[in-house]
Amino acid sequence: MTANDLKFVVPAAPCGDESETERIVRLLGCIPLLSGLTRDELARFARGVRMQTAGRGSVLFHRGDPCHGFYLLLEGQVKLAFTSSEGHEKVIEIVRPGQSFGEAVMFMDKPYIVMAQALADCRLLHVAKKVVFEEMDRDPLFCRRIIASLSQRLHLLIADVETYSLHTARERIIGYLLREEELDGSPTPSGSVSLRLPTSKGTIASRLNLTQEHFSRILHELAESGLIVVEGRTIHIPDIEKLRTTRAHY
Incomplete structure (x- = not known):
C-alpha cells in the first residue's frame, strides 16, 4: 500500500435514513482496492460483506484457522504476526485504515499462516471469497486490480528482506x-x-x-x-x- 492509501478516512454518514446495504456500499466505495467499481458492482459485493468490530487485543483469526474471505480495515490497527516454537512473536505487518489483508491465503485455499490481532478498537469489513471470485469471473479489470494489490504486497515484503539484510x-x-x-x-x-x-x-x-x-x-x-x-x-x-x-x- 502507498502512503496515500494510509490516509484513508471513514466517510461521515449522510443525513437521513441509510440501510445497512447502502452503508456498506458507501464504505466499499472508499476502499482503494475497490476504487473504480460502479455502484451496481459495489452492491453485488455488499451481498457478501459483513460489518465487524474488534476490541483492542481481540484476535480476528489464529494461525491454522480456515480462510473464508479477506478483511478491509476501516478504523483502528491490526497486527499480523506469528509465534516461534520458543514463544517469540514476530510482527509481519501493521495494518492501517484503508488497507486489506488475507487475500493471498484466500486464493491459495489454505488456512491462515499468521494470526491477526487488533492493536486498538477496530471496525472492519469482511468480504466473502465467494463474491470476490464471482466478480473476478465477471470483470477482468477487477482481476488485474487484485493482482496489482498482491504484487505490491510482495514488493513490500521483498523490500523488508532487503532492509533486514542490508x-x-x-x-x-x-x-x-x-x-x-x-x-x-x-x-x-x-x-x-x-x-x-x-x-x-x-x-x-x-x-x-x-x-x-x-x-x-x-x-x-x-x-x-x-x-x-x-x-x-x-x-x-x-x-x-x-x-x-x-x-x-x-
Whole structure:
C-alpha cells in the first residue's frame, strides 16, 4: 500500500435514513482496492460483506484457522504476526485504515499462516471469497486490480528482506521515523516536527526485526546525538532535514 492509501478516512454518514446495504456500499466505495467499481458492482459485493468490530487485543483469526474471505480495515490497527516454537512473536505487518489483508491465503485455499490481532478498537469489513471470485469471473479489470494489490504486497515484503539484510538497526529506525512523519501528513521539508508512534515500541521493534531492548537503545543513542527527543510514544524531531541527511550518510 502507498502512503496515500494510509490516509484513508471513514466517510461521515449522510443525513437521513441509510440501510445497512447502502452503508456498506458507501464504505466499499472508499476502499482503494475497490476504487473504480460502479455502484451496481459495489452492491453485488455488499451481498457478501459483513460489518465487524474488534476490541483492542481481540484476535480476528489464529494461525491454522480456515480462510473464508479477506478483511478491509476501516478504523483502528491490526497486527499480523506469528509465534516461534520458543514463544517469540514476530510482527509481519501493521495494518492501517484503508488497507486489506488475507487475500493471498484466500486464493491459495489454505488456512491462515499468521494470526491477526487488533492493536486498538477496530471496525472492519469482511468480504466473502465467494463474491470476490464471482466478480473476478465477471470483470477482468477487477482481476488485474487484485493482482496489482498482491504484487505490491510482495514488493513490500521483498523490500523488508532487503532492509533486514542490508540496513543497520539505526538505519531501520531512522527510516521508520521518516516514513511515519510522511504518513502523518504532508512531508515537512525542514524544521521541527513531532509524531506519535502508532503502537507500542515492542510491536514496532518486532516489525523492524529488532528486540525491544535494541530498539530502545537506538532511540536513546539518537536522543543523545540531538536528533530526536523521546517523550513516551511521542517523538520530537528538532530538525527533520538533519535526520534525513544522517540517514543518507549511512
